[in-house]
Amino acid sequence: MSARAPMLGRFRHGYVAPAALLVAGLLYVPFIWTAYLSFTSYDGLAPPEWVGLRNFGKLLQDPALISSLGNTLLWVVGTMALPVGLGLLVAVLSYDIKGGVWYRVPFMLPYALSGAGLAMVWSPILSHDGIANLLLGVDTAFLQKAPHNTIAMLLVWTWQQLGVNTLLFVVGLQSIPKAPIEAARLDGASGWQLFRHVIWPLMAPLTAVVVGLALVASLKTFDIVWVLTQGGPGRNSETLAVTMYKDTFVASEYGYGASVAVVLTVVTGLASYLYLRRQVR
Incomplete structure (x- = not known):
């Protein structure tokens, strides 16, 4: 040996x-x-x-890119607030109660659908003459005006992603040692105080993973937007991924589309680096 x-x-x-x-x-x-x-x-x-830097110079003057950057930022903020925030809330409320696993099952089912399949389900609901307007008795353009269309698609995205985030947070709750929680309860901590000062700090490593995955996923959102609006009306609901696809494969401007892909890669990499650097600190 x-x-x-x-x-x-x-x-x-x-x-x-x-x-x-x-x-x-x-x-x-x-x-x-x-x-x-x-x-x-x-x-x-x-x-x-x-052509050198001509494509990137054209990007700086492209209003569609500015709009897609704004929509992508809205997706990032919305993902942190809705799928991640609500996932944590559902995990905490359904944890350590009798039958809690059955309360989480309805939130898990939509995750079995792909993004495109999810959009196909919600398209007849959110369309101008769809089910939502009929049930609410209103005439709301859920997918026709910005930023209402992006917000509506964020709610659809939340419906899909809520379950998996809940599951990950439940795993984090199960990994917390019992001793600190019992000691805090003996000291009189309960409810919000117990969560804020004991449970939440102990879940920090898993929270970093969940937020990191959600951050990257929101930056490259494509399928839901493409099926529901194709970036429209006009180009007011495009994300960077949709802009890249349309410029490359719809307009057949492969060089210009590649420059959008480079911008998307840089934005995703920079956001991931800054987030991970903050977590390491």
Whole structure:
């Protein structure tokens, strides 16, 4: 065994090299190609023509990009407040009570649907002559005006994501040691005081994971927006992901669409870095 150990240590990098090369090929090669295309004029047929920073200069003057940036920010804020915040609330209220698991089941069911399937379910409900207007007896343009359309889609997104966030927070509650909670109760802490000063700090590691996943998911929202509004009317409900798709595959401006993809990657990476850096501190 002692003779084999140095050999295993000497070739340890070779064991992971195939997997590392596969991951690098699937992640980094497409990004490098996209970054290259962002500096070109390319329609998908003729060879790419180098144009330097022209695509990024055009982005700065594109009102659709400014609108999609605002909508993406609204998605981020809404995701933190609704799916994450309500998920924590449902987890705390349904935890440690008799039959609590059955209270959480209805919140879990929508997560089984894909984003596109979810949008197909809600499209006839939120349309101008849909079920919501008939039941409410009003004439509200849920999907026709900004920012009402983004808010309506956020509520749909909440309906899907609430269950999985609740489940993750329940796992966090189950992992909390009983001793600190019992000690706090003996000291007279209960209700909001117990949650704020004992339970919430002990759940900080899991909360960081839940918020991080929700942050990345909200920044790249596509399927719900595309099926419900396709970024319209006009382009007033687009997110960065929808803008990238329309500029690339609808308008066939692959170079310009690649520059939007680079902006989306930078925004997602920067937001993730700042969040993780704050958590480490």
